[in-house]
Amino acid sequence: MAAKDRFHDVVKSALIKDGWTITHEQFQIDYGDVQMQIDLGAERLLAAELNGEKIAVEVKSFIAPSTIYEFHTALGQFLNYRSALRVNEPERIPYLSVPSEIFEEFFRRRFIQEVIQEHKLNLLIYNVEQEVIVTWIKLSNTAK
Amino acid sequence: MAAKDRFHDVVKSALIKDGWTITHEQFQIDYGDVQMQIDLGAERLLAAELNGEKIAVEVKSFIAPSTIYEFHTALGQFLNYRSALRVNEPERIPYLSVPSEIFEEFFRRRFIQEVIQEHKLNLLIYNVEQEVIVTWIKLSNTAK
Numbered sequence: 001m002a003a004k005d006r007f008h009d010v011v012k013s014a015l016i017k018d019g020w021t022i023t024h025e026q027f028q029i030d031y032g033d034v035q036m037q038i039d040l041g042a043e044r045l046l047a048a049e050l051n052g053e054k055i056a057v058e059v060k061s062f063i064a065p066s067t068i069y070e071f072h073t074a075l076g077q078f079l080n081y082r083s084a085l086r087v088n089e090p091e092r093i094p095y096l097s098v099p100s101e102i103f104e105e106f107f108r109r110r111f112i113q114e115v116i117q118e119h120k121l122n123l124l125i126y127n128v129e130q131e132v133i134v135t136w137i138k139l140s141n142t143a144k
Numbered sequence: 145m146a147a148k149d150r151f152h153d154v155v156k157s158a159l160i161k162d163g164w165t166i167t168h169e170q171f172q173i174d175y176g177d178v179q180m181q182i183d184l185g186a187e188r189l190l191a192a193e194l195n196g197e198k199i200a201v202e203v204k205s206f207i208a209p210s211t212i213y214e215f216h217t218a219l220g221q222f223l224n225y226r227s228a229l230r231v232n233e234p235e236r237i238p239y240l241s242v243p244s245e246i247f248e249e250f251f252r253r254r255f256i257q258e259v260i261q262e263h264k265l266n267l268l269i270y271n272v273e274q275e276v277i278v279t280w281i282k283l284s285n286t287a288k
Binding site: 031032033034068069071072073074075076077079080083084106109110111112114115118119 | 175176177178212213215216217218219220221223224227228250253254255256258259262263
């Protein structure tokens with residue numbers, strides 16, 4: 001199984017344990033006039049619902065050799081997803097999922113924390129071994 | 145020569161023709177507590193000066209199979225560079241350089257235009273064949 005599929009399955013399993021219903025294993029964001037199918041390089045997005053709350057979860061493994069480079073992509077992807085959701089489905093909240101070890105080692109650094117605050121990223125921190133959600137960090141309440 | 149080196153050289157040549165002095169062929173952004181040397185995957189940043197104005201130019205080829213995926217990375221990288229410059233060198237203006245064909249085909253789309261406006265990206269549009277700058281689009285005046 002490719003590493004990115006493994007992380008996708010771990011986050012899916014963690015969401016289910018947390019009570020969420022997975023509504024889309026491969027959620028497609030509608031960017032309007034930008035073709036959907038060209039988002040080939042991206043990991044599959046998970047969509048889930050719980051008590052009427054809807055989320056879209058970007059799964060990032062952060063196993064690439066350059067963590068800051070993967071963070072560039074994760075940030076841009078999150079912001080583009082949020083901009084697209086704002087138009088098409090503003091009640092669905094986007095989250096960037098991050099393995100807990102990467103969160104502790106990398107995301108706690110001051111520069112990364114400042115970027116998270118600046119852009120009001122929502123994070124879902126998960127434990128890869130136990131396949132559970134450790135923390136939700138919700139800085140913006142809607143895709144707006 | 146690797147494709148990304150070729151585009152780097154084209155943008156460098158276009159800047160020189162436009163009167164700029166290249167001060168750094170491989171400008172290093174200081175992210176504070178995030179290690180510099182791990183930004184391995186990134187294309188080299190150009191730094192230039194003209195009449196006291198300082199710029200940092202992110203060179204993107206947009207030749208990857210998925211243009212939207214490359215745009216995710218370009219956006220995240222631009223915003224992280226801007227956040228880092230704001231702390232360390234706020235008078236240096238960051239630009240994302242885009243080949244004119246990609247600008248016409250992709251960046252003129254409504255979704256991309258909205259993202260550019262939302263995040264106030266500065267763009268430098270260049271002609272690859274002629275190695276000249278076609279247009280500067282400056283939406284933010286400082287790294288702030």
